[in-house]
Amino acid sequence: MTPFTERLRNGFGRERVREHAPLAPFTTFKVGGPAEWLLEVSSAEELLRAFELAHAAGVAVTMLGGGSNVLISDQGVAGLVVRTRGGRIEEVGRTGEADAAVTLVRADAGATINALVRWTIIRGFAGLEAWAGTPGTVGGGVFGNAHYGGHLLSELVDHVRLVSRERHVRDVKACDMEFAYDRSRLQRTGEILLWVVLRLRRGADSTALRAVARQSLAYRKRTQPLDTKSAGCIFQNPDPASDALPPGIPASAGALVDRAGLKGRSVGGASVSTTHGNFIVNNGGATATDIRKLVKICQQVVRDLFGLTLREEIVYLGAFEEYQKPSARRR
Numbered sequence: 225m226t227p228f229t230e231r232l233r234n235g236f237g238r239e240r241v242r243e244h245a246p247l248a249p250f251t252t253f254k255v256g257g258p259a260e261w262l263l264e265v266s267s268a269e270e271l272l273r274a275f276e277l278a279h280a281a282g283v284a285v286t287m288l289g290g291g292s293n294v295l296i297s298d299q300g301v302a303g304l305v306v307r308t309r310g311g312r313i314e315e316v317g318r319t320g321e322a323d324a325a326v327t328l329v330r331a332d333a334g335a336t337i338n339a340l341v342r343w344t345i346i347r348g349f350a351g352l353e354a355w356a357g358t359p360g361t362v363g364g365g366v367f368g369n370a371h372y373g374g375h376l377l378s379e380l381v382d383h384v385r386l387v388s389r390e391r392h393v394r395d396v397k398a399c400d401m402e403f404a405y406d407r408s409r410l411q412r413t414g415e416i417l418l419w420v421v422l423r424l425r426r427g428a429d430s431t432a433l434r435a436v437a438r439q440s441l442a443y444r445k446r447t448q449p450l451d452t453k454s455a456g457c458i459f460q461n462p463d464p465a466s467d468a469l470p471p472g473i474p475a476s477a478g479a480l481v482d483r484a485g486l487k488g489r490s491v492g493g494a495s496v497s498t499t500h501g502n503f504i505v506n507n508g509g510a511t512a513t514d515i516r517k518l519v520k521i522c523q524q525v526v527r528d529l530f531g532l533t534l535r536e537e538i539v540y541l542g543a544f545e546e547y548q549k550p551s552a553r554r555r
């Protein structure tokens with residue numbers, strides 16, 4: 225047993241710390257190799273404690289939420305993988321008289337988006353209901369600034385609590401989070417989200433909110449291959465302001481993949497979904513290498529045909545060649 229394993233086990237209990245633990249089961253793609261160390265945490269306090277132990281030992285930390293937007297390398301992930309699993313959700317305040325209908329709701333990084341949606345609907349807090357059915361956690365949602373129906377999660381964020389590489393814990397207002405489509409400052413800085421505070425509208429009718437949630441779920445069922453192993457949309461939609469779109473094709477990565485004739489294209493056990501061009505599915509037995517190769521093929525074919533480069537929405541964890549987007553936290 226390494227000294228770090230021993231310290232983790234002393235801090236969290238023997239049974240909670242695993243060495244060389246397979247990560248594939250904790251991702252929606254169901255692929256990827258093991259974590260050198262894996263620890264599951266269920267609160268912001270535990271997350272901070274795990275990070276401090278790793279920092280003191282000089283061990284790299286990689287965050288994993290619901291694993292619904294990642295492709296984990298077949299070689300796995302070096303260092304400590306901290307998987308957030310659940311956490312507190314609570315109302316922490318209401319704004320002043322003039323703005324009395326606004327409530328502030330705090331959710332730990334490991335709370336699932338779906339649990340948060342349900343929690344808010346029951347209390348008649350409006351704003352999140354259309355997000356019903358979005359897989360993953362609040363941490364992953366803020367990291368990638370999740371989007372649905374033309375809206376960004378950041379539209380609801382008041383502020384967040386982060387811990388920096390240097391172990392500074394700080395509250396950061398939404399306006400300082402560098403939020404944009406598929407973007408937050410966490411991707412640049414490697415900070416970890418401990419919790420988020422959202423601004424929601426009080427006094428809504430729960431039945432009406434539930435109806436919106438049901439519509440979203442039904443729309444997802446109709447348009448996405450939900451019964452397969454995927455990581456949702458692989459590519460970001462092109463930006464009409466900066467990407468030169470071919471005439472007659474909407475600013476949709478799925479439409480570009482579709483028009484390029486790539487639906488159904490396979491590498492090993494991975495194929496481009498026939499339901500949704502922006503989904504790659506693991507048909508069983510796919511490796512991360514298969515999926516990565518298929519991503520590259522899609523990018524190449526779309527580039528050759530339309531002169532436009534599709535950018536990944538998914539995050540690669542572990543070692544992949546030529547990958548730029550910062551995803552893992554390194555000391």
Ligand SMILES: Cc1cc2nc3c(=O)[nH]c(=O)nc-3n(C[C@H](O)[C@H](O)[C@H](O)COP(=O)(O)OP(=O)(O)OC[C@H]3O[C@@H](n4cnc5c(N)ncnc54)[C@H](O)[C@@H]3O)c2cc1C
Pocket residue numbers: 252286287288289290291292293294308333334358359360361362363364365366367368369370371372410415416417418448450454455456457539551552
């Ligand atoms: C069927 C399906 C449908 C989907 N539909 C949508 C959709 O409508 N809209 C949308 O935006 N996305 C969608 N997604 C993608 C995914 O649900 C979101 O991106 C989600 O927010 C990812 O959260 P996660 O917890 O699973 O993150 P993970 O996949 O676990 O991690 C993603 C990134 O976030 C980082 N991270 C996780 N927790 C933290 C933390 N506490 N602090 C710092 N970094 C952290 C990880 O290191 C990683 O880099 C879909 C995915 C699937 C499989």
